[in-house]
Amino acid sequence: MRPDSAVSVPDMPAIDLQDVSKTYGSVVALDQVSLRVEAGEWLAVMGPSGSGKTTLVNLAGCLDTPSSGSVWVDGVDVSSFSRRELARFRAEKIGFIFQQFHLVPYLTALENILLAQYFHSLADAAEAMAALERVGMAHRARHLPGQLSGGEQQRVSIARALINDPAIILADEPTGNLDERNEEAVMELLRAAHQAGKTLVMVTHDPTIARYADRRIQLHHGRITDISIFSEDDEREFDQILSKLWTLRENHEPLHDDSLRIAGPLSVGRAIAAMTARGWLCRENGRITLLPPGEKRASDLIRRHRLTELLFSHTFELRNEAELEDQAFKFEHSLSPEATARICAFLGHPRACPHGSPIPQGDCCPAAS
Ligand code: ADP
Ligand code: MG
Numbered sequence: 001m002r003p004d005s006a007v008s009v010p011d012m013p014a015i016d017l018q019d020v021s022k023t024y025g026s027v028v029a030l031d032q033v034s035l036r037v038e039a040g041e042w043l044a045v046m047g048p049s050g051s052g053k054t055t056l057v058n059l060a061g062c063l064d065t066p067s068s069g070s071v072w073v074d075g076v077d078v079s080s081f082s083r084r085e086l087a088r089f090r091a092e093k094i095g096f097i098f099q100q101f102h103l104v105p106y107l108t109a110l111e112n113i114l115l116a117q118y119f120h121s122l123a124d125a126a127e128a129m130a131a132l133e134r135v136g137m138a139h140r141a142r143h144l145p146g147q148l149s150g151g152e153q154q155r156v157s158i159a160r161a162l163i164n165d166p167a168i169i170l171a172d173e174p175t176g177n178l179d180e181r182n183e184e185a186v187m188e189l190l191r192a193a194h195q196a197g198k199t200l201v202m203v204t205h206d207p208t209i210a211r212y213a214d215r216r217i218q219l220h221h222g223r224i225t226d227i228s229i230f231s232e233d234d235e236r237e238f239d240q241i242l243s244k245l246w247t248l249r250e251n252h253e254p255l256h257d258d259s260l261r262i263a264g265p266l267s268v269g270r271a272i273a274a275m276t277a278r279g280w281l282c283r284e285n286g287r288i289t290l291l292p293p294g295e296k297r298a299s300d301l302i303r304r305h306r307l308t309e310l311l312f313s314h315t316f317e318l319r320n321e322a323e324l325e326d327q328a329f330k331f332e333h334s335l336s337p338e339a340t341a342r343i344c345a346f347l348g349h350p351r352a353c354p355h356g357s358p359i360p361q362g363d364c365c366p367a368a369s
Contacts, residue, residue, distance in 0.1 A: 012075045014039040014168055014199035015060045020069035022055050022222075029055040031222035032069070039167070042200040042273075044210035047219030053203040054172055056219065060201060061094050061170045062086040074167060091120045095161030099173035101153040103145040109156045110141040113163050120164040131159040135189055151182025158189045169193055171202040175209055187212055194273075211266075214274050237264030237271050242280070242298035243305070245290060250357065255288040299360040304340050306353035308332040311343055313354040324354075 015037040022030040030052045037043050037060075045053050058064040059071055062078050065086070070079040074093055078086060096102075103112045113128040132138045135155040145153050154174065161169055171190065175183040191212065194200050202213060210216050218225050240262050248255050260268045272288065275281050280294030290298060308328040318324045335343075341364040344350075349365045352358055 012039065013037055013072070014041070014074060015201065016072035017056070017060065018070045018072070020059060020066045020071060022052075022059060022064070023067045028222050030059070030066075033222070033224055034069075035217070035224065037199060037201060039199055040194075040197055041215065042194045042213040043202070044213035044216040045201060045203045045219065046205065046207070046210055046216055051219040052222040053219055055222075057170050057172050057201060057203055061096060061168075062090040063096075091164065093166050093168055095164070095166040095169045097154070097157050097161050097169065097171040097174045099176035101145065101150075101157045101177075103153055103157060103160070105145050108142050108144055109137060109148065109159075112145070112156060113160050116160045116163050128163065131163045132156065134162075135159045136185075149182070150177050151179070151185060154178060154182065154186050155189065158186065158193075162193060166198070168199045168201070171200065173203050173205065175204070175206070183209070212270070231265065233265045234271070234274075237262060237266055238275055238280075239297075239301055240264065241268070241271055241275065242290075242294060243301050245281070245288060245294075246298040246302050247357075249290075255290075256286045257283075257288070300337070300340075300362075303344075303360040303362055304332050304335055306357060306359040307340060307343050307347065307350070308335070309353050309355075310347055310350055310359070314347070 013036040015035070017033055017035045020030055020033050021028065033052075033056065035056075045056060047053050055064070059066055060073065062071075062073065062081070063086075065071075065081075066079055070077050072078070073089070076089070078089060081089060103109075104115065107115060109132060110125070110128055113131055114123040114125065117123045117128060129138060129141060132141050135158050137152060137155050137159065140148060140152060140156075145156070148156065154177075158174075161171075169190070174190065175186050178186060187209065190200060190202065200213070202209075204210050241260055244260055244262060245255050248259055253259060257268055257272060260272075262268060262271075264271065266274070272281070272283060275294065276283060278293070279291055280297065281288050281290050283289075305328070308331055309324060312318045312324050312328050312331070316327075318327060341362055344362055344364050349361075350359055
């Protein structure tokens with residue numbers, strides 16, 4: 001039941017900033033920043049006001065050019081593009097969402113979408129209406145931005161950002177001017193865009209909003225000071241999911257989200273998305289397959305767990321099931337790979353746990369005959 005381990009070719013990053021600086025007179029807005037955003041990734045950019053977040057997003061979005069360093073978008077070095085070339089490239093590849101919406105005030109919602117289409121290729125009213133429909137704004141198509149609430153304007157700008165099907169969405173504080181309810185609606189639309197495979201770079205002040213992303217970076221005075229991936233609790237949830245997937249597969253049960261009833265800080269969907277971004281697993285038509293790195297990690301987890309159970313039941317003669325589980329659980333999380341290998345050797349490289357489930361072999365184990 002091993003998954004096919006297809007050879008994976010490292011994909012081209014969607015955005016690759018290489019040693020990028022941007023200065024305005026004596027102000028250094030960005031200071032030698034290098035950053036790769038993978039295709040399909042959702043990155044949150046955080047940091048205090050004035051730390052360079054907007055500058056970073058504008059450079060990645062070809063709205064501006066760096067003072068030094070190079071900016072690669074979708075495999076193309078855009079640093080030396082002329083304004084005209086940048087505009088063309090931007091219309092093709094990137095959708096923008098701004099805190100202040102930036103809708104043209106004297107054009108209706110529909111006309112704002114038509115204008116974005118026009119800049120890209122051809123205006124198509126039916127398509128533009130369908131885009132408004134998708135963000136729940138068809139009934140406001142003929143309204144001017146001034147006649148719409150903040151949440152409604154942001155939904156129109158999301159429709160505008162998506163209308164030309166760009167690979168990359170850049171959102172600069174997209175929920176900065178919204179109340180909680182509209183914030184949720186906007187995040188739902190961004191999540192859908194991410195699930196449809198878009199690369200998302202989102203600036204936000206708000207840690208709860210940032211948690212939607214696969215990865216978060218922090219800017220201070222134009223430099224990246226922190227790349228926080230996930231909290232320890234999040235990591236524990238990933239491990240629980242991996243262990244669960246392993247045992248489901250062992251029992252020949254289907255691997256899909258519904259089988260994963262795991263209570264953790266992240267929803268299972270978000271955890272799976274993050275694990276997919278790490279290359280641990282892939283999901284197709286709701287079915288999950290462990291990829292080699294996820295396979296290895298799951299195997300290590302299961303091995304550690306079952307060896308610990310065996311150690312506790314045989315060596316310490318813990319027979320009470322609940323106590324065994326409890327002690328083993330507390331103990332195994334502190335085990336290093338070396339200690340695990342020593343326990344394995346001490347127990348004679350056992351093949352099965354006290355419940356009879358197979359113990360995955362480690363490097364220390366003699367090769368199976
Ligand atoms: P953030 O989005 O994190 O609030 P910005 O990227 O807008 O930060 O700005 C970073 C720094 O660059 C700030 O000190 C800001 O004043 C300065 N800055 C940004 N844009 C300009 C500009 N067009 N002219 C002069 N200074 C600018
Ligand atoms: Mg800003």
